[in-house]
Amino acid sequence: MKIIQVHSKLNVYLILFVTLLVIVLPPSTAAISCSKVSSALKKNKSVDYNDLKKCLESFPFNAKLATETVDAVLHFLSNYYVFYDRAREDPPSGFTYQPVDLKNELDSIRKKKFKSDYDFTITLRNIIFKLKDGHTSIFNLCYQRFNYDQGLSLYSVVTTDKKKKKKQIIKVLKDSVDSSNNNCEVIEIGGKPALQAIIDFANDTIQYSKDLSVRFNMALAPSKSQFLRELFQQFTLREDLPETSSIKYKLTCPKKKKPFILERKWKITYHDGFDGFSYSCLEQNNENISNGKTSRDKITKSTLSNKFKTSNSEDLKIAHAKELAAGSLYLLNDKSKTGVVVVDEEQSSDEDSYKDYFQELKKHGTKKIILDMSNNNGGTITVAIFLTSLLFSSKQPNAFPTDIILNNLTISKIENSFKTNSTVDDLYNPNVYLSFPFGNHFNSSSEFIGTQKKRTSNLYFDALTSDEKELLKNVSFPWTSDDIIIITNGFCASACALISLFLSEIHKVRTIAVGGLLNDQMSFSTYPGGQIISPDTVSSSVGDKIADVPGKNVLSFTVREAYDFDQNYTAKDVLEYSYKPADCRLYYDEKNVKDPSLLWLEASKILNNEVKC
Structure with missing residues (x-):
């Protein structure tokens, strides 16, 4: 009995001792790191890179959840992703990417034991990114909502030396931290030749095009100040944790005698501030957040109802054209009587505006039209059909099969x-x-x-609505295919790609691509795949047993593919896997990268046959 009492007392003492240890011992390094991340976000300060890295890697790997996630992703892609089989094939000449056997690659990560949930998520994300399909991606609502900013805008310039030999270099467009670095040439990045560093990044990391030249443009600052933050400057503005806490740039500047090293740390913030981080990460659960699902295929934009008002944007420099509608409609300041329509998205609310733009140009006696479709992230499919029908109303068919x-x-x-x-x-x-x-x-x-094994018969995209048909009534414009030219920086995506490809392939409208890699041909559009969709939409439509991807991972994928067609209306090449280089090529220099109207003047010369491509 006494022995029992002694043991009981020892147990009490042990419990008290352990309790004291819990109270006295500091929390884990990971918990401290997440606490520091939270504290910085609360104060609207930049998060320390090492604290964030430790915090992200502290979320434990859940083998059961990982297996369920891989199962769901493979299920939806193998059953509904329209390019599932084609992704395994070698790329056509002109494209630069690796074939992806989704089943093998996804199966391979089932066998791995990851260090953390973050490690698993990034591995899964990178497999999907290999597809180089801008409609198809997986996005984690916790880990991928951080913004990593170098405070630098870089761009590529093609210069000509004294021997008239062209050379491509990387320069600083804008340094928001130290403006004395503006216009400096970047010689090295991370100890590697700067140009090669950007090429390698574009090749390995950027997912949004199968054309390396387009991805190269996306790694850098776009040619216009109004752009989609998450889709451009991807080398210096990222949404995935960079490999290092800082990047060293070797610069040479006109006003500085010697080259010097600029080391720039990442400024790290969270998309929704502390509240978003707390909800998405710290209070992580395994439920889907349906209202958090997003699509890159559609973007919002201020209304065009104030058409024909002058833009007061301080950043946008248009020195060689008269603005007729804010940021959208211009007349070149030359004798060519050339108008410029900036098509930067396809939203149904803009259709009457586009009609008005062309009518306004007709009133001004415009002889030629430049369609600037750079930095266009797509939008509604029927708007693509509407625009082609607006310009070539008598032509049928007016869309791809x-x-x-x-x-x-x-x-x-x-x-x-x-x-x-x-x-x-x-x-x-x-x-x-x-x-x-x-x-x-x-x-x-x-x-x-139809009679195909795994596909439906040939379908139109979507039929025009009654309102769209009404807008097209009694419309007549004097321009032919020879009077129109398309100019893009390659990022004319989704619905924009379908417009530009249809005008080029079917109506023989000429095209110009700007930027990219010197001496390489370049696409004027990207991911025309067809239509983006989410698993829950498919599942609810067909009654699939799997409702969605579990956890915080948001999957989207291409569900419909578009084809080119011949004179007999027979479907030919799948557009997503067809290399369609531009007819003509222009490059950026120190002036036109800041003023797109200089590019328009060059396009006008090509359009008016004053110069050859």
Whole structure:
């Protein structure tokens, strides 16, 4: 009995001792790091790189959740991703990317034991990024909402030396920390020749184009001051934790005698500040946040209702054109009578504005038109059809043929929708589609499904709405294909790509690509794939047993593909995997990178046959 009492007392003492240890011992390094991250965000200060790295890597790897995530991602991509099989093939000549066997690559990470949930998430994300498909990505609502900013804008310039030999260099467009570095040449980045460092980054890291020259442009500052922050300057503005806490740049400046090293740390903030970080990361749970799902295919923009007002943007320099509509419509200050329409997105609310722009140019007696479609992230599919119909109203068809992947679930949904005469606007409802090329309604579900093994028959994209058809009534413009030219920096994406490709391929409108790598041909558009969708939308439509990707990972992917077609309206090449270089090429210099109207003047000379490409 006494022995029992002694043991009982020892147990009490042990409990007290352990309790004291818990109280006295400091919290873990990871907890301290997350606390420091939270503290910095609360005070609206930059987060320390090492604190953030330790914090992100402190979230434990959950093998069960990881397996469920891989299962869900593979399920949706193998059953609905329209390029699942094609991604395994070697790239066509002109494109630069590696083939991706999604099944093998995703299966391979099931066997790995990751150090942290963050490590697993980045590995999964990098597999999807290899596709170089801007519509297809996976985004973590905790880890990928940090912003990493170097405070530098870099750009590429092509110069000509005394021997008239062209050379491509990297320069500082703007240093928001030290303006004395503006216009300096960047000789090295991280000990590597600067140009090569940017090329390697564009090749390995950027996902949004299969063309390396377009990705190269996206690594740097765009040619216009109004741009999408998350899609440009990706070398100095990132959304994934960089490999190092700082980058060393070797600069040479006109006003400084010797080259010098500039070491720049990352300024780190969180997209939604402390509250967002606390909710998404510190209070992490395994539920999906449906209202957090985002799509890169659509962006918001201030309304164009104040059309024909002058822009008061201090940053935008347009010295060689008269502005007719703020940031959107110009007349060149030369004798060519050339107008410029800036098409920077495709939103249905802008259709009447675009119509007004062309009517305004007609009133001014404009002879030629430049369509500047640079930095265009896409938008609504029918707007692409509307714009091509607006310029070439008498031509049919007015869009590319498309198709959708078929499986047992989607076939069942297609057949049921046709049987019930459903009019619900749904991806797998044949009643909301028209057949290519003549725009007829489908007479049966089997006609919609067609004779292809894994794809539907050829479909139009989306039919024009009644409002769009009304806008197109009694429209007549004097311009032919020879009077129009398209200029882009290669990032004319999604719906923009479909417009520019249709005008180029079908109506033979000439194209100009700006920037990119010296002496390489370059695309004037990127990821025309077709249509972006999320797993929950597909799942709710067809009744899939898997509702979505678990956790905080938001998956999106291409669900419909578009094809080129020949004179007999027979579908040919898949546009996403077709290399379509521009007819003509221009490069940036110290002046035109800051003033796009200088590029417009060069485009006008090409358009008016004053110079050859």
